[in-house]
Amino acid sequence: xxxxxxxxxxxxLTDLLTVQDETLDVxxxxxxxxxxxDTEGLAALGQQEEKLIERLQQCLGRREELLERAAAExxxxxxxxxxxxxxxxxxxKELPSQMKxxxxxxxxxxxxxxxxxxxxxxxxxxxxxxxxxxxTGGRLQPTYDKGGSVAASGALVDRAA
Numbered sequence: 410x411x412x413x414x415x416x417x418x419x420x421x422l423t424d425l426l427t428v429q430d431e432t433l434d435v436x437x438x439x440x441x442x443x444x445x446x447d448t449e450g451l452a453a454l455g456q457q458e459e460k461l462i463e464r465l466q467q468c469l470g471r472r473e474e475l476l477e478r479a480a481a482e483x484x485x486x487x488x489x490x491x492x493x494x495x496x497x498x499x500x501x502k503e504l505p506s507q508m509k510x511x512x513x514x515x516x517x518x519x520x521x522x523x524x525x526x527x528x529x530x531x532x533x534x535x536x537x538x539x540x541x542x543x544x545t546g547g548r549l550q551p552t553y554d555k556g557g558s559v560a561a562s563g564a565l566v567d568r569a570a
Contacts, residue, residue: 414479415500418493421471422507428464429514435461436521443528 435457442450472489480486485495493504 414484414492414496415502415504417475418489418496418504419502419507421468421475421489422504422511424464424471425468425511426507426514428461428468429511429518432461432465432518433514433521436518436525440521440525440528443525443532 435454439451439454439458442454475489476486476492479492485491490505490508493501493508496504
């Protein structure tokens with residue numbers, strides 16, 4: 410078994426962890442910019458996001474190359490974890506802990522992304538409602554009777570009908 414597997418896996422995981430950290434920073438900045446409605450800041454952040462996507466794609470490409478090479482050498486090639494477990498204990502060193510950390514950060518990235526998505530969706534709903542108010546003059550449109558408008562009243566609060 411080639412002795413370079415451990416160093417190549419360690420390099421890939423180190424690069425991946427670095428990109429994940431930077432992505433977490435960008436997602437946190439993005440959340441702050443979304444909350445403050447800073448469109449210029451969001452536009453500027455887009456370039457950083459594109460660079461991070463490119464770096465993540467490079468990590469994915471390197472991962473695929475390592476797994477293809479492992480398959481060619483008769484080593485487990487279904488995942489980096491199984492490839493690492495096939496290495497002698499002396500070569501594994503900190504690889505399992507790096508993999509656990511990368512998996513945990515990946516889950517954290519998913520949570521941050523979901524939080525930002527929810528924020529954007531709530532903003533879109535709010536804007537949609539504002540546009541509807543502007544378009545209808547604040548009057549409710551009837552669902553079935555197209556000839557008139559619904560009389561908005563406080564019937565639930567003060568029984569004024």
